Amino acid sequence: MTDDHAISRNGGSPTKQAKLNSGKDDRLTMAYLGPPGTYGEMAAAAFKSCYNVDIDLVPCPSISAIWERTANFHVLPLENTIHGGVTETLDCLLSNLNPFTEDESSIEKVKRKRRIVADLALPISHCLVVRKGTRKEDIRWIRSHEQALGQSSKYLKTQYPGVKLKTWPSTAGAAVTLLSPSDEDLAEGPGAALCAKAAAKLYQNELDILFEGTQGISDNYTRFILLSDSKTSSTHTPSSIPNPNPTEFYILPAASDIIPFLQSSQIRNIHTRPTPTSSSAQQTEEVNSSGEVWKYREERFPTLYFIEVDQQSIKGDVAVKRNEEGENKEWALGKASWRVTDTQLKAI
Numbered sequence: 001m002t003d004d005h006a007i008s009r010n011g012g013s014p015t016k017q018a019k020l021n022s023g024k025d026d027r028l029t030m031a032y033l034g035p036p037g038t039y040g041e042m043a044a045a046a047f048k049s050c051y052n053v054d055i056d057l058v059p060c061p062s063i064s065a066i067w068e069r070t071a072n073f074h075v076l077p078l079e080n081t082i083h084g085g086v087t088e089t090l091d092c093l094l095s096n097l098n099p100f101t102e103d104e105s106s107i108e109k110v111k112r113k114r115r116i117v118a119d120l121a122l123p124i125s126h127c128l129v130v131r132k133g134t135r136k137e138d139i140r141w142i143r144s145h146e147q148a149l150g151q152s153s154k155y156l157k158t159q160y161p162g163v164k165l166k167t168w169p170s171t172a173g174a175a176v177t178l179l180s181p182s183d184e185d186l187a188e189g190p191g192a193a194l195c196a197k198a199a200a201k202l203y204q205n206e207l208d209i210l211f212e213g214t215q216g217i218s219d220n221y222t223r224f225i226l227l228s229d230s231k232t233s234s235t236h237t238p239s240s241i242p243n244p245n246p247t248e249f250y251i252l253p254a255a256s257d258i259i260p261f262l263q264s265s266q267i268r269n270i271h272t273r274p275t276p277t278s279s280s281a282q283q284t285e286e287v288n289s290s291g292e293v294w295k296y297r298e299e300r301f302p303t304l305y306f307i308e309v310d311q312q313s314i315k316g317d318v319a320v321k322r323n324e325e326g327e328n329k330e331w332a333l334g335k336a337s338w339r340v341t342d343t344q345l346k347a348i
């Protein structure tokens with residue numbers, strides 16, 4: 001597997017990237033969040049195990065780098081039991097609603113064709129790791145992915161009040177920074193990282209686990225989604241059991257677009273994200289009684305909606321509406337038609 005820092009410096013090995021970009025290499029590729037020891041790596045291994053063909057795992061240095069990477073499959077964390085939606089993932093998915101432009105680059109066209117095909121719920125438990133010899137009372141800062149810090153916020157507030165929290169694109173990447181600290185880190189004193197036990201084990205000669213389970217509860221899960229383009233999903237079928245109750249995903253540009261879904265189906269989930277550059281902002285304003293120009297909420301706080309709908313509950317109206325209004329009104333982002341089960345996950 002490629003070293004994460006090599007990727008962040010070089011954008012991946014030139015030969016491999018050239019092959020991925022050219023599409024001439026027949027081998028299938030799956031982009032996920034590296035370096036080794038991330039939860040994303042575990043999710044990718046689980047999705048990969050459901051295919052009967054060999055798939056090259058392509059580690060990427062951040063969630064947005066996964067989205068920018070050309071590959072047959074993309075593995076993204078979507079939501080977490082404690083900390084909710086993974087904002088970087090939602091922003092990547094919602095960027096598919098950007099207005100189409102004539103001079104759109106080929107990667108933009110490729111990104112528009114990606115659809116969600118499967119999901120899994122990975123159990124998440126974080127370890128607090130330090131360089132060997134560092135004691136609890138020495139720790140001046142703690143680094144991890146925003147989600148791991150958020151999931152552990154109660155523990156961090158009570159056990160490490162006043163300690164500086166630093167974000168990093170991945171949990172395992174945060175642990176790696178302890179191995180060769182930057183000048184800035186050294187100046188701030190000894191630090192710690194939150195990561196999976198798998199990452200702590202990879203560096204067990206250099207790192208110690210000071211505490212296991214910083215998220216505080218045992219039933220903590222992160223849901224990962226698998227995306228692929230229609231050509232890949234039509235030619236490669238997973239061996240996993242189809243989801244008996246699949247869900248469909250949509251991006252909606254206005255809150256009012258949720259109404260037909262509310263009337264005609266069961267909504268399982270709604271995530272919202274601000275979109276300052278969104279074309280959905282309405283250019284309407286009126287003068288209020290004190291002569292002040294009142295701008296509508298949509299204009300000052302433009303928002304996109306990512307909704308998940310129970311497919312079996314969708315009644316005719318939404319289906320008809322979909323055909324009538326097409327992709328200008330709403331964007332279908334695919335369907336989780338299969339799932340890696342908890343039993344399959346345990347076996348990996």
Ligand SMILES: O=C(O)C(=O)C[C@]1(C(=O)O)C=C[C@@H](O)C=C1
Nearest residue numbers: 038039040077145147170171222
């Ligand atoms: O940093 C990692 O190890 C990841 O796989 C990312 C990620 C996330 O984005 O939510 C995945 C699972 C955990 O919730 C923490 C971090």
